[in-house]
Amino acid sequence: QKEVEQDPGPLSVPEGAIVSLNCTYSNSAFQYFMWYRQYSRKGPELLMYTYSSGNKEDGRFTAQVDKSSKYISLFIRDSQPSDSATYLCAKGAGGTSYGKLTFGQGTILTVHP
């Protein structure tokens, strides 16, 4: 079992839809989580960072973490064609593992006009 599992999609939605992207993870040591967006042939761009259970909102994006079920989600409201990209969830750990991120496979999202 991979440490971080993410459905690769692809996911195709109409403009204005609410998008839900999900990951599950294993290992219950101290963790923090990030969501990245990656456009084709570019480096990943940080969207959200969180380390506690619950919701964190930033504009149209909401990150949700449920540590009891080891489930993390990213919601995109009012999706736009410019949101079309690959979305990557990542898990970091503490202690001597700081600086090492474990990524999901990435979900390819297409928002069509």
Added chain:
Amino acid sequence: KAGVTQTPRYLIKTRGQQVTLSCSPISGHRSVSWYQQTPGQGLQFLFEYFSETQRNKGNFPGRFSGRQFSNSRSEMNVSTLELGDSALYLCASSAGTGGTAFFGQGTRLTVV
């Protein structure tokens, strides 16, 4: 504030050669991590340097090595290149204490 700078952006090398990639982190960041991204394997962790010391290492062969300088800039070296080393190599910059990590645009390496 300048972002993470990786050079060169593109490289074409022949099997058996070696290559050195460079990464300049965000000013004040002491941690530089390197990742390999391929369509089949996704983003895989290579190693991390913090204050000039390798702190973490992924499951890659010894042909992959790195170092970090006193100004936090980091280099990654791959010796005896193989066709399977063709990938996007990304570096990430962070404070190194569990906070946010920012990526560069990557170096796309093609081995022929």
